[in-house]
Structures are given as structure tokens and as C-alpha cells.
Amino acid sequence: MAELTRNILQDWLPVFENSNLSYDIDTPDISVFVRMDRDAYLRIMNNLIQNVLRHSGASQIAIAVLVDDHKASVTVTDNGRGIAQADLPHIFERLYKCDPSRSGGGSGLGLSIVQHLVSKLGGKVSVKSEEGKGSRFLVVFPTVQ
Numbered sequence: 537m538a539e540l541t542r543n544i545l546q547d548w549l550p551v552f553e554n555s556n557l558s559y560d561i562d563t564p565d566i567s568v569f570v571r572m573d574r575d576a577y578l579r580i581m582n583n584l585i586q587n588v589l590r591h592s593g594a595s596q597i598a599i600a601v602l603v604d605d606h607k608a609s610v611t612v613t614d615n616g617r618g619i620a621q622a623d624l625p626h627i628f629e630r631l632y633k634c635d636p637s638r639s640g641g642g643s644g645l646g647l648s649i650v651q652h653l654v655s656k657l658g659g660k661v662s663v664k665s666e667e668g669k670g671s672r673f674l675v676v677f678p679t680v681q
Contacts, residue, residue, distance in 0.1 A: 537568040537608050538601045544581045562600040568608045570677040576653040583646040584612040592616025608679050613672040619665040
């Protein structure tokens with residue numbers, strides 16, 4: 537998972553730089569094994585990163601792969617405008633859009649696709665967000681022993 541994440545992020549680095557988005561990437565140099573569909577994981581990561589670029593108004597993004605005894609996780613954190621507390625329970629719903637005047641468009645499908653794919657792979661996705669401070673998406677998968 538760490539190597540796949542690094543490979544995905546290599547393609548995003550020029551986009552971050554062209555968007556004046558500072559970035560911090562932290563992936564362990566150890567092998568992290570999870571049951572994974574590469575295409576699904578690529579879509580998950582791309583959707584989460586695209587959300588930061590399109591909707592957050594962030595100047596910073598941090599992406600980290602974390603590993604403990606029985607799970608591996610990836611976090612995508614930004615310092616953008618955050619998500620209103622009233623919207624948080626709904627952001628993974630199909631076609632749900634936060635306040636259109638702030639969201640920068642979008643179809644309302646990206647995060648529902650993320651949740652569907654993560655669930656299909658046996659994982660869980662969650663978000664913590666505070667308006668004016670940013671958001672942190674956490675995707676957790678069980679590791680293969």
C-alpha cells in the first residue's frame with residue numbers, strides 16, 4: 537500500500553506545484569500488505585485529492601500512510617475552508633453537494649464513490665472537519681498477516 541500510494545502521488549506532485557499547494561507526504565519505507573484492487577485504490581486517492589483541489593480552497597495538503605498491528609490507513613488532510621457540521625453526516629451520500637456557492641461545482645459523486653470502493657475493499661472511510669480549519673479524511677484497511 538505504501539509503494540502504491542507513492543506511485544499515485546508522483547503524478548500529483550506537478551499538479552500540487554502548479555496549483556501553489558504545498559504538500560507533505562509521509563509513507564513508510566516498509567512493506568504494507570492489504571487486499572487491494574489497484575484501480576479502486578487509485579480512484580479513491582484521486583477522488584480525495586481532487587476534492588481538496590476543487591472544493592477546499594486549501595494552501596496545504598498532507599498525505600500519510602500509517603500502519604499498526606492489524607490495519608493500514610491513509611490520511612488526506614488539508615487546511616482549507618472545512619465542511620459545515622450540518623453537511624458532515626451527508627457528504628458520502630450519492631449526489632449530495634455542500635453549499636453550491638462554496639463548493640466549486642462537482643457532481644456530488646466523488647465521495648460516495650470513495651465510500652463505496654473503500655467498503656468493497658473491506659475498509660472504512662471517515663472525515664473530521666472544522667469550518668475555517670480544514671478537513672481530514674481517514675481511510676482504513678485491514679492488513680494481511
